[in-house]
Amino acid sequence: MKTVQEINRKILDGNVCVVTVKKMKEIVEELGTEKAAREVDVVTTATFGAMCSSGVFFNFGHADPPIKFRKVWLNDVEAYAGIAAVDAYLGATKLSESNEKYGGAHVIEDLVRGKEVELRAIGYGTDCYPRKEIKTEISLEDVNQAIMVNPRNAYQRYNAATNSSDRLLKTYMGTLLPNFGNVTFAGTGEISPLNNDPEFRTIGIGTRIFLCGAKGYIVGEGTQHSPPYATLMVKGNLKEMKAEYMRAAFFSGYAPTLFVGIGVPIPVLDEDVAKATSIRNSQIETKILDFGVARRNRPVVRWVTYEELVSGKVEINGQEVRTSSLSSFYMAEKIMNDLKKLIEKGEFLLSEPIEKLPKVQEVKPMRQREVVVVKKVMNPAITIRSDTKIEEAAKIIIEKNINHLPVVDDDQKLVGIVTSWDIARAVALELEGSVNKIMTKNVITVYPEDPIEIAASKMERYKISALPVIDTKKRVLGIVTSEDLSRLIAR
Amino acid sequence: MKLLLSFDSTTVKKPIISKVTLESGALINILRASVGARKGEIIIEVPEEKVEIVEKILKSEGVFVSELKKAVEKNEERCVHCGACISVCPTEAIKRDAENKVVVEEKLCIHCGACVTSCPTQALNLPSI
Ligand code: SF4
Numbered sequence: 001m002k003t004v005q006e007i008n009r010k011i012l013d014g015n016v017c018v019v020t021v022k023k024m025k026e027i028v029e030e031l032g033t034e035k036a037a038r039e040v041d042v043v044t045t046a047t048f049g050a051m052c053s054s055g056v057f058f059n060f061g062h063a064d065p066p067i068k069f070r071k072v073w074l075n076d077v078e079a080y081a082g083i084a085a086v087d088a089y090l091g092a093t094k095l096s097e098s099n100e101k102y103g104g105a106h107v108i109e110d111l112v113r114g115k116e117v118e119l120r121a122i123g124y125g126t127d128c129y130p131r132k133e134i135k136t137e138i139s140l141e142d143v144n145q146a147i148m149v150n151p152r153n154a155y156q157r158y159n160a161a162t163n164s165s166d167r168l169l170k171t172y173m174g175t176l177l178p179n180f181g182n183v184t185f186a187g188t189g190e191i192s193p194l195n196n197d198p199e200f201r202t203i204g205i206g207t208r209i210f211l212c213g214a215k216g217y218i219v220g221e222g223t224q225h226s227p228p229y230a231t232l233m234v235k236g237n238l239k240e241m242k243a244e245y246m247r248a249a250f251f252s253g254y255a256p257t258l259f260v261g262i263g264v265p266i267p268v269l270d271e272d273v274a275k276a277t278s279i280r281n282s283q284i285e286t287k288i289l290d291f292g293v294a295r296r297n298r299p300v301v302r303w304v305t306y307e308e309l310v311s312g313k314v315e316i317n318g319q320e321v322r323t324s325s326l327s328s329f330y331m332a333e334k335i336m337n338d339l340k341k342l343i344e345k346g347e348f349l350l351s352e353p354i355e356k357l358p359k360v361q362e363v364k365p366m367r368q369r370e371v372v373v374v375k376k377v378m379n380p381a382i383t384i385r386s387d388t389k390i391e392e393a394a395k396i397i398i399e400k401n402i403n404h405l406p407v408v409d410d411d412q413k414l415v416g417i418v419t420s421w422d423i424a425r426a427v428a429l430e431l432e433g434s435v436n437k438i439m440t441k442n443v444i445t446v447y448p449e450d451p452i453e454i455a456a457s458k459m460e461r462y463k464i465s466a467l468p469v470i471d472t473k474k475r476v477l478g479i480v481t482s483e484d485l486s487r488l489i490a491r
Numbered sequence: 492m493k494l495l496l497s498f499d500s501t502t503v504k505k506p507i508i509s510k511v512t513l514e515s516g517a518l519i520n521i522l523r524a525s526v527g528a529r530k531g532e533i534i535i536e537v538p539e540e541k542v543e544i545v546e547k548i549l550k551s552e553g554v555f556v557s558e559l560k561k562a563v564e565k566n567e568e569r570c571v572h573c574g575a576c577i578s579v580c581p582t583e584a585i586k587r588d589a590e591n592k593v594v595v596e597e598k599l600c601i602h603c604g605a606c607v608t609s610c611p612t613q614a615l616n617l618p619s620i
Pocket residue numbers: 565569570571572573574575576577593609610611612613614615
């Protein structure tokens with residue numbers, strides 16, 4: 001048994017034994033937990049990944065005459081100003097209003113790199129804050145405070161992603177190739193802080209951490225905290241941070257975000273702590289979700305261990321699929337080593353948590369008014385057979401005043417679609433014969449239980465105005481048109 | 492071997508690639524092409540044993556030929572070695588080294604550009620042709 005105070009004394013005396021958690025796993029394997037706990041005082045853990053829930057609180061100081069921000073922008077990226085007069089919170093994922101690949105994260109990195117950014121604000125013009133607008137340049141040195149406060153960082157583990165659809169997807173999980181073309185995953189697995197202290201014995205409120213090169217602190221559990229998918233809320237002084245331990249990023253087709261480097265020292269108080277730090281990737285499981293399905297409850301393709309994810313290949317439906325990590329193992333290892341050196345030099349002392357993180361917490365879905373599904377808005381479809389004459393189809397379209405005719409076979413199964421445009425074109429070209437010749441065979445469809453938003457986004461993506469609604473056997477149940485939807489969805 | 496071909500306003504109009512294929516019998520793979528009305532640049536891959544003859548025919552047609560050694564370019568200042576680019580590369584040209592750094596094996600790169608858009612830190616760029 002050791003206490004944090006005893007370990008800190010050793011740090012100050014210069015005879016502390018610090019190892020990275022990577023090394024610790026070898027030591028435990030070799031010496032067993034008891035001996036490892038006696039030999040090792042501190043284990044360093046780390047993660048380095050894109051963490052969207054990150055941002056910075058600023059206090060810019062007062063202008064003359066003073067202003068109370070109504071809105072404020074830094075390099076054209078809006079920060080939240082609904083707090084005191086010249087305070088604002090700049091979020092990492094907020095997009096610039098003039099540069100589509102620049103966002104809050106880039107402003108943060110630019111400031112840390114010593115660059116000046118443009119501050120532009122508008123005010124209310126009150127008796128105490130008469131000024132109505134201001135434009136100026138600021139650097140990190142000029143502001144009173146720049147405090148990074150990240151509501152959700154350091155996910156213990158994270159769901160991996162793949163894509164069953166036939167379309168390349170650009171997501172916050174990176175580029176997902178069609179037809180299960182790849183798998184992307186986040187988190188550093190067995191070296192990640194929270195996986196090495198799943199009982200939250202040493203990691204808690206008040207724990208001193210390494211945050212982007214500065215000393216930071218754990219504020220508490222992060223948003224969406226739900227062990228074993230635990231998260232941390234952290235803070236640190238941006239003015240002390242170093243650009244090499246953070247990186248502004250832009251996920252193509254999604255948003256800007258910030259790569260954040262976090263190191264957490266774990267004091268080896270006893271054998272149980274030592275045992276917890278010996279966890280291996282093979283013991284850390286997560287799900288691979290199918291992003292091809294644009295719903296909240298994305299189907300679980302399979303469970304997987306971090307060992308498989310890290311190996312570079314996982315098996316899906318009997319096929320080998322290559323994986324991509326979105327977190328940097330190289331940077332995480334660098335942070336573990338750098339933190340180890342700081343502790344050895346006596347420049348970084350450990351702190352005891354003053355309160356524990358909650359061990360049980362669930363993540364609830366959003367309370368919504370009502371999810372309107374396609375079934376509720378679809379209309380009965382008038383269908384034709386593929387041997388229907390073009391003329392006949394034209395007649396139906398005019399008589400029924402519709403624009404789309406799904407084409408079905410004897411079992412009511414969808415084989416194509418004919419639109420009024422196809423007919424007009426056929427008539428103009430004086431084509432004769434059956435609709436078989438002119439129908440579109442590759443039909444975009446929806447299911448009756450799909451939310452109408454899915455139908456709307458398909459129409460938008462494929463630039464079409466109606467979708468046949470089918471069951472799993474491809475039988476036509478109805479049709480939904482953009483007119484049906486536009487009444488319900490504000491676009 | 493990868494060759495960079497530069498065409499001017501006269502050569503750009505001629506069906507030179509077809510001619511080279513027919514005359515040399517080489518299986519030529521076009522990796523990237525940027526061809527306009529007045530000039531064009533094409534990157535082709537040619538089997539080693541056919542490089543000499545292909546080059547000769549191209550030059551006789553007035554095409555400027557140079558060997559392309561460069562692969563996709565990685566800005567080491569921006570790269571964080573996450574590996575987001577690894578699984579999107581069709582030729583497995585992007586790998587981790589022993590230190591867990593992400594590296595591009597130049598000779599495997601076919602300049603397809605798939606990795607460029609997948610990189611969250613905008614560290615990758617195709618060399619301009
Ligand atoms: S995706 Fe970009 S940042 Fe990540 S390893 Fe590849 S080049 Fe580096």
